[in-house]
Amino acid sequence: MIHIFKKTLLCSMLVVFTASCSSNVDTEATSDVDTEVNSGEGSQVVNIDQAEQSKPIEKQDISDTSKDNLTTSIPLEDYIDINTYGDRSYLTPLFLAQTTRDMSDEDRLGFMSAEYNSEQDQFKKSDLGKSILPEVNKEISKYEGDFGIKIPFGTISESYHPYYSSYSKYNKNYDTIGIEAIDITLLPYDFEKKQFPLFQCINGQAGTFIPLHYSNISRKNDQNIELYFASLAPKEASYSTKELLGNLFQYRYKNLSCGLDVEDQEKAREIEGLRSKYEIDTKGYFYYKVTANENSLIAQPTYAKFTVFNINNGEELATKEFTWSNEDRF
Numbered sequence: 001m002i003h004i005f006k007k008t009l010l011c012s013m014l015v016v017f018t019a020s021c022s023s024n025v026d027t028e029a030t031s032d033v034d035t036e037v038n039s040g041e042g043s044q045v046v047n048i049d050q051a052e053q054s055k056p057i058e059k060q061d062i063s064d065t066s067k068d069n070l071t072t073s074i075p076l077e078d079y080i081d082i083n084t085y086g087d088r089s090y091l092t093p094l095f096l097a098q099t100t101r102d103m104s105d106e107d108r109l110g111f112m113s114a115e116y117n118s119e120q121d122q123f124k125k126s127d128l129g130k131s132i133l134p135e136v137n138k139e140i141s142k143y144e145g146d147f148g149i150k151i152p153f154g155t156i157s158e159s160y161h162p163y164y165s166s167y168s169k170y171n172k173n174y175d176t177i178g179i180e181a182i183d184i185t186l187l188p189y190d191f192e193k194k195q196f197p198l199f200q201c202i203n204g205q206a207g208t209f210i211p212l213h214y215s216n217i218s219r220k221n222d223q224n225i226e227l228y229f230a231s232l233a234p235k236e237a238s239y240s241t242k243e244l245l246g247n248l249f250q251y252r253y254k255n256l257s258c259g260l261d262v263e264d265q266e267k268a269r270e271i272e273g274l275r276s277k278y279e280i281d282t283k284g285y286f287y288y289k290v291t292a293n294e295n296s297l298i299a300q301p302t303y304a305k306f307t308v309f310n311i312n313n314g315e316e317l318a319t320k321e322f323t324w325s326n327e328d329r330f
Helices: 059-065 091-098 105-112 114-118 122-141 265-276
Strands: 148-152 195-197 227-229 241-244 251-254 259-261 280-292 297-310 316-323
Touching (some): 091 122, 091 280, 105 122, 114 122, 195 265, 259 316, 265 280, 265 316
Parallel strands (some): 227 297
Antiparallel strands (some): 148 280, 195 259, 241 251, 280 297, 297 316
16 A cells, blocks of 8 residues: 557667667658558567676766756646556657657667668668668657656555546556556554654665566567666765665665654554555656666656555545655766
């Protein structure tokens, strides 16, 4: 108490580009085109190489494949609300823009255009590549450089939530990206620590602060490109040990703890009374910088701020901010 190329096609695995992507594209083509590239009915899904994906992530690899310092400033107003994307097709040009893998013009065309990929006549394929390459590169360029997304806190599908009117226009069937949100659950007040422990920390399990995943929906697009949300404890949390969980972009923490600090006992009493009756919710945003290694898109937390409010009258009760260290980045 969360117009880009449609149905683009991966013409090859992310790890091994096959001969099906070959063509005689003239990479010197510079003319712009006005026609949008569509994949049509012939789109197919190609899985990422499972052997490559199953390799454990070594600390050195994380450092080598990470992008610029995560705290390099992306102004908060420049983060894009993930719910504004009508579908996940944007993940394809985002991956092509952010990946550390070297991508040729041929590779980009294969990823972005089913028409190009399915053309068997090599002269026609070459001519098509020349005509659509400028538009393909233009689309990919939208996602180059520092790229940030944000996700709202709270039950944005409820009419009492202050963000409800903004999000009600998006899909509410719990099967698309249009209803992503992050839940915050306050546990009973801790008099010794003078705080409300957060369930999202106290459980200490992998998945801490990962956005809600309604109905276990997949975050992959039609081409099996997935946006992985890194699970990292914020600086404001405490823990005794941490363990890197292979290729999951997550840590498991022992004795993990964080909370909403409320020293004023009267305010704490008010929040506890509302909490015990399920009459509080949160608002605010969680901010992620999107990076990539050769195979995966990774949303890495940079900043979060949420406010607890009374769902009956909207009264703001307390606010918490979280920040993250670059030391644990993927």
